Amino acid sequence: MPELPEVEFARSCLSRWLGGKTLRAVEADPTRVIRGAAPKAFAALARDRVAKVERRGKWLLWRLASDKGLLAHLGMTGKFELTKPGAPAVRWSRVRFVRSDGAVVHYRDPRQFGHIRLAPFSELLTTEPLKSLGPDAKDQLPTAKALEARLHKSRRQVKEVLMDQTVVAGLGNIQVTEALFLARIHPARRAESLTPSEVVRIRQGIVKSLARTLAMNKGDKITYVEESKRVENPFLVYGKANSPCPRCGTPLKKMVIGGRTSAFCPRCQPRTPGPAAAGRPRRRK
Numbered sequence: 001m002p003e004l005p006e007v008e009f010a011r012s013c014l015s016r017w018l019g020g021k022t023l024r025a026v027e028a029d030p031t032r033v034i035r036g037a038a039p040k041a042f043a044a045l046a047r048d049r050v051a052k053v054e055r056r057g058k059w060l061l062w063r064l065a066s067d068k069g070l071l072a073h074l075g076m077t078g079k080f081e082l083t084k085p086g087a088p089a090v091r092w093s094r095v096r097f098v099r100s101d102g103a104v105v106h107y108r109d110p111r112q113f114g115h116i117r118l119a120p121f122s123e124l125l126t127t128e129p130l131k132s133l134g135p136d137a138k139d140q141l142p143t144a145k146a147l148e149a150r151l152h153k154s155r156r157q158v159k160e161v162l163m164d165q166t167v168v169a170g171l172g173n174i175q176v177t178e179a180l181f182l183a184r185i186h187p188a189r190r191a192e193s194l195t196p197s198e199v200v201r202i203r204q205g206i207v208k209s210l211a212r213t214l215a216m217n218k219g220d221k222i223t224y225v226e227e228s229k230r231v232e233n234p235f236l237v238y239g240k241a242n243s244p245c246p247r248c249g250t251p252l253k254k255m256v257i258g259g260r261t262s263a264f265c266p267r268c269q270p271r272t273p274g275p276a277a278a279g280r281p282r283r284r285k
Ligand SMILES: [Zn+2]
Pocket: 245, 246, 247, 248, 249, 250, 265, 266, 267, 268, 269
């Protein structure tokens, strides 16, 4: 499922394919992706120009040269794909942006959990979901102190709090599972119980996990890890319960938090913080 790194990949593709370009036509099929909006409203974007494509957390925000904007969420299986002029139809294509050279950018989404909303740009900025979105986990990641303040406001489990888009935007099950493993923090720890040094580790874990995933996504095509059994799971612990921990070899465990499965190492990420969780042994008397 797309999280910040996959959406960032989509943003960079869209910027390359459509940034500064005039749209010859926009065709939206009447599917769940446009949530009852009129395909005609999308068709009216013909001759408009894509000024900029930005990312806000897991959302793609298109600014058009007119006062219009598009807000897109990839849901579970959504992707943008470019086809050359005259290419055959694309399966599961739901919305098509035709360039003046005839190339087409398809929004392709087999399961249709994704969403594209068309509205005045200023309205997209001031209404949900962007209105309540927390700072971006990549471009505006809070300092450790500020992150601590955000985490301490919650009695929920740290895994759930980090997945809350109003706390930090862009992280989902994969990134939080990986970041907590890197930070050696049990996913079920109460957010309010985290010490300053643990929050520092969580912050570092987020930075490292995002950088690692961003570096994996190259080129013009992307495959999500759940999409195909032929794609090897590239993550450290996500989706790897029962496999050996890449750090200590202990079999990874899983538990469900906030409706999502979390893999973790029971040895590296103990529920009760002790010497093992402190990272380095204490040297002071
Ligand atoms: Zn381990």
